Amino acid sequence: MKIKPEFVIIHHIGGSDAYPLADTSKFTLEQLDNEHKNRFGVISSLGYYVAYNYYILQDGTLIQTRSDDERDMDALGYNFNSTSICLQGNFDLTEPTEQQLDTLSKLVLSKCEEYSISYEDVIFHRYIANKTCPGANFTKKMLWYNIIRRASFRQLLKIIIAILKKEITLE
Numbered sequence: 602m603k604i605k606p607e608f609v610i611i612h613h614i615g616g617s618d619a620y621p622l623a624d625t626s627k628f629t630l631e632q633l634d635n636e637h638k639n640r641f642g643v644i645s646s647l648g649y650y651v652a653y654n655y656y657i658l659q660d661g662t663l664i665q666t667r668s669d670d671e672r673d674m675d676a677l678g679y680n681f682n683s684t685s686i687c688l689q690g691n692f693d694l695t696e697p698t699e700q701q702l703d704t705l706s707k708l709v710l711s712k713c714e715e716y717s718i719s720y721e722d723v724i725f726h727r728y729i730a731n732k733t734c735p736g737a738n739f740t741k742k743m744l745w746y747n748i749i750r751r752a753s754f755r756q757l758l759k760i761i762i763a764i765l766k767k768e769i770t771l772e
């Protein structure tokens with residue numbers, strides 16, 4: 602089943618149930634892959650078990666782990682209609698790095714263009730699940746402030762209109 606993403610969903614690694622404030626800023630791709638191999642066991646066409654489509658390291662490095670047209674396993678009800686991005690770290694403890702925000706902003710802009718995803722459908726995991734993901738210190742304001750700085754003039758106008766129409770809510 603080929604998927605055309607209608608949503609972009611943003612996550613962080615976060616802590617564990619036992620240690621919600623665990624520092625996961627060095628949580629490697631291999632650790633993530635291993636964890637999801639055990640939890641889901643669904644290998645992607647790119648050879649990863651990671652449940653998300655993309656992983657962004659603290660230094661801004663972007664790794665694609667699933668192709669956009671493949672299912673992901675990140676959020677109930679959104680596994681067959683979204684592309685998902687996970688950031689390395691626990692933003693209940695720290696904040697995303699400048700490099701992560703740079704990579705994330707560019708990726709969100711390019712995915713919205715590629716699949717005609719409206720900006721209101723760029724979602725934080727916590728809006729559709731009872732979690733803090735992608736972390737209490739990562740606000741919508743922070744996300745859109747960074748996206749706006751990297752948007753083209755045409756994209757900027759669309760974003761401003763979406764904010765004025767309250768399609769994008771800034772917490």
Ligand SMILES: [Zn+2]
Binds near residue numbers: 611612613734
């Ligand atoms: Zn999440």
